[in-house]
Amino acid sequence: MSKQLMLGNAALARGLYEAGCCVASSYPGTPSTEVTEEAAKYDAIYCEWAPNEKVAMETAFGASMAGKRSFCGMKHVGLNVAADPLFTIAYTGVNAGMVICVADDAGMHSSQNEQDSRHYAEAAKLPMLEPSNSSEALAFAKAAYEISEKFDTPVIIKMCTRIAHSQSVVETGEREELPTKPYEKNIQKNVMMPANAKKRHYDVEKRMKALEEYAETTPLNRIEWGGKELGIITSSTSYQYTKEVFGDSVSVLKLGMVHPLPEKLIRKFASNVKSLAVIEELDPVIENYCRQLGLTVIGKDILPLEDEYSQNLVAAAFGRPVPEGKKLADAVPPRPPVMCAGCPHRGMFYLLSKHKLTVFGDIGCYTLGATAPLYALDISTCMGASLSGIHGFNKALGKESEKKTVAVIGDSTFMHSGMTGLANIAYNQSVSTVIILDNSITGMTGHQQNPTTGYNIKGDPAGKIDLEALCRAMGFTRVRVVDPYDLAATEKVLLEELAAEEASVIISRRPCALLKYVKHAPPLHVEADKCRSCKACMKLGCPAISMREGKCVIDSTQCVGCGVCEELCKFSAIVK
């Protein structure tokens, strides 16, 4: 086939297709989402969004046991959720090949921490491959299945934002159709109770030794000899920055397999260069390994542990000149991300802010409720933590806090890991007020379906979980549904539920304003002679509303006519 430009994630999906992958189960998370979305475009691969990463990994494991090549994808923090199955399927091994993609987010473009997933490969004793462009993403997916079946192990492919979300040139091939590997009952290998797992641990260590040997000779790792003054060991996007800065003036050991590391190859490389450096984003994983081998190495002494790298950063660290651009003398105000015009969460956050409530937040678009001017969130850590957090807060402080605190969680995040927190509130009985911000989609990651939407990854009708019925089944008698565009009615319900003497769930329901099926009202505008410049509408933090020459104006290119600002204007200056 002809050459084409492909996103790293799309190329990885192509690799899954060509390798004969049959089942993919994932939970969306930037920058990993498109792998599974693209895989779903191939009818030969059954694809699904699972409620969370743990479920996805266990589903993929089940498919592998059944004898079909399988896949699951997630972002770095998703692997924390799936860590439980990860460490034990490392013991059982696989039947047909199983590939796990984890996408790190150095630079935290869309994440709550900057963890380095390579530690998981080391801790779980699993092989990990790391492509440096789209064509490698495709090729490594195929190689990963071969390694998986040859060594009887799940294989991790580690992506990062700049590989996942960069398009580069790939050449595609044909799909390999594979026969189903028959499933055979094997209790010693597949039932991980102590007596069996104890024996399997020896097998895991034996497998690691075999993989170490494989790492020495696999073409996934290669030396590009150049100048011998400096030798650089690198991988992933750092390899690209290295080549950009140094070209052929240095020698490069380019690692495609970052766990286990090839001891002999590294020693051979080091012995042929005058000085040795490691260029790797985030933690000094390769560097520390080199130090264990007793090698003297340049690394984090001149390169940062934080944030993503670039060619200028690498050049400057090695004392090379970097170009400088011309900069304006004026301060350029930052442009942080904001909740969109017409976002259904805005009205609710306005009310939470107005009533000065302590708000436990969660992970999604609505985390942006913490930003100016609403400042509506107090605490946000990880998926599902809002519901467990408010319960602990209220148990610690009792009645004095119960009337002043709420937890907010999105529909998809609720299905991911909010349900167990809600079960804890029901079971251990804190008088907590939970708000499910149901915008009928997984928003932040770009509109993925979830168990509450009634559609599957392909947009076909699927099972639909009824949130109200679910909450009632857990024992909540106070379950209210509000439309957050209707501020007055929403406020009334909010105050009633805070005052109630038992726990309650408010479902704030209105589809995401960016969904294609959502029909918008015409943009609103401000009648300048009626505007008294009171700035009541400005408190919403709507990106479509700004002040020009002392009067509020509404940007017609952004306004979707939600009408929330109209409700706040006491002078009827905002009109249709």
Added chain:
Amino acid sequence: MQTKNIMIVGVGGQGSLLASKLLGHLLLKYGYDVKVSEVHGMSQRGGSVVTYVRYGDKVFSPVIDKGEADVIVSFELLEAARWTEYLKEGGVIVTNTQRIDPMPVITGAAQYPENLAEKIASLGVKIDAFDCLSLAREAGSEKAVNIVLLGRLSSYFDYDPEDWKQAIRECVPQKFVELNLKAFELGRASETA
């Protein structure tokens, strides 16, 4: 050929991904090695977004760094100012004059600087600033700002405009092709503001 660098900057939601897709498609047809680096996820929600397009015989880094861009295509004036530092000596900024206030300006925590195009020009930087929004409306949709800009960008290249139009036909849904071809022509033919 040495690697050439084009940055496409704007506000999340303005349609910069389509512009980079078209550009990548076109450059690949000319036989270059191409890399296009995008921003997805949270930053897309009304934040400052940047797409890097690099092409040449062999492209390594997927990103463009300070002082490296041959061209900066900007959907909004403040964004042109934000990224000016990334322009190479002798490079050009092609920008829409549209103003979209960022949240710190909306809340009053910061001021939107006045006369930005003039200030950028006074640094000795070549800047081509024009009202894309009006031209997009003339073409039939405010959303066609991206293609108006692409039309203007095309006038800085020696490539046959017909090739650009073919890329539009191949990358845009059928029902929007005519509108976008018109937007391209309007952008290409427009006078410098």
